[in-house]
Amino acid sequence: MGPVRGLTFIVTVGRSGSTALSRVLGAHPDVLSLNEFYLSVRASSAVDDTLSGEQFWRMLADPHPIFDSMVRGGAAMPEFVYPRLEGTRFDASTTGIPAISMMTLPHLSSDPDGVFDALAAEIQTWPERPARLHYKRLFAWLATHFGGTVVVERSAMSLSSVPWLRQTFPDAKFVHLYRNGPDTAVSMSRHTGFRLMALIQDALELLDLDPERRHPGLRLDPTAIPIELASLLGDTCDVDYLMGQRLPVVRFARMWSELILTGEAELADLPGDHYLPLSYAELVAEPRSSLTRLASFLEIEADRQWLDFGNDVIDPGFSGASNQLSAEDLRAVTECCAAATAVLAGHAVAAGEITAAR
Numbered sequence: 001m002g003p004v005r006g007l008t009f010i011v012t013v014g015r016s017g018s019t020a021l022s023r024v025l026g027a028h029p030d031v032l033s034l035n036e037f038y039l040s041v042r043a044s045s046a047v048d049d050t051l052s053g054e055q056f057w058r059m060l061a062d063p064h065p066i067f068d069s070m071v072r073g074g075a076a077m078p079e080f081v082y083p084r085l086e087g088t089r090f091d092a093s094t095t096g097i098p099a100i101s102m103m104t105l106p107h108l109s110s111d112p113d114g115v116f117d118a119l120a121a122e123i124q125t126w127p128e129r130p131a132r133l134h135y136k137r138l139f140a141w142l143a144t145h146f147g148g149t150v151v152v153e154r155s156a157m158s159l160s161s162v163p164w165l166r167q168t169f170p171d172a173k174f175v176h177l178y179r180n181g182p183d184t185a186v187s188m189s190r191h192t193g194f195r196l197m198a199l200i201q202d203a204l205e206l207l208d209l210d211p212e213r214r215h216p217g218l219r220l221d222p223t224a225i226p227i228e229l230a231s232l233l234g235d236t237c238d239v240d241y242l243m244g245q246r247l248p249v250v251r252f253a254r255m256w257s258e259l260i261l262t263g264e265a266e267l268a269d270l271p272g273d274h275y276l277p278l279s280y281a282e283l284v285a286e287p288r289s290s291l292t293r294l295a296s297f298l299e300i301e302a303d304r305q306w307l308d309f310g311n312d313v314i315d316p317g318f319s320g321a322s323n324q325l326s327a328e329d330l331r332a333v334t335e336c337c338a339a340a341t342a343v344l345a346g347h348a349v350a351a352g353e354i355t356a357a358r
Helices: 018-026 037-041 053-061 065-072 104-108 112-123 131-146 158-168 181-189 192-207 216-220 227-233 239-244 249-267 280-285 287-298 304-313 327-357
Strands: 006-011 031-035 150-154 173-178 275-279
Touching: 006 018, 006 158, 006 287, 018 031, 018 104, 018 150, 018 304, 031 104, 031 131, 037 158, 053 112, 053 131, 065 192, 104 112, 112 131, 131 150, 131 158, 158 173, 158 249, 173 249, 173 280, 173 287, 181 192, 181 249, 181 327, 192 239, 192 249, 249 327, 275 280, 275 287, 275 327, 280 287, 287 304
Parallel strands: 006 150, 006 173, 031 150, 173 275
Antiparallel strands: none
């Protein structure tokens, strides 16, 4: 089982076309595409923590209580693939759904339970080692079984996890996939996961009476939210209750802005060959050229068949969501997004200069 030759994280606010991009990358023979791995397994332990194989396996296999609560209450996110499959072994209401099975394994195999069993038999025999080495060996195992020499992981709301990811994987590359702020805010406001995240964040702010001690990156990181808060949701996270809460769209514009500003600050000092800003608007407008640029960054071939597949998968229908807002709401959302939008505008200018130079 040889090591993979590259590891890249696609970091994003979410609702930015990254699920479709994961699917496109998963179709490339040289890529092992890991979908929502870190969001699912809550892998935010210290990088040098020493874990046995059994302890590491529990991180992957124990159900995510908040995700199971959402499934039981009918508030499952569209990204939760496992509960929609037929003939599977695990159930949120009885056994609980293993964290790695909820989204990651179904994207790799039509038999996620079979892969789960194979991983259980393998990982629990591993000796004690630092957590970072467990992750690398897991990636190598998955690459051996599913193909690929380059690993690309993508999780929603992962911008806030950049410090931990960089510390754990100092040689990794990063792609920041970003979308227009107002459009993203509208999409987030209609999504059960982001609505729940907003409610939890608001509750944490109320509980934290000392604003000077707040750590914005931690508050924005869904993997770092105390799992004990799951009990506050009760046994089920009711979809009608969740969608019925009054959460104005500007609330999600603030979440988008905070994530962009926090994430961009952490990515700013990466060298050019380890950081690629990727605009969702450009991906939609010119999927072949955007995917070619991404392939070059990942050091994989952009053959015509793969580019044609990507062109068919990338859906332009998600553009312009903010056009449905009232003039007042659009103005408030645009103002809230202004600072982060200005940061992202710098990427567009830089990309234009590179294109002109060529």
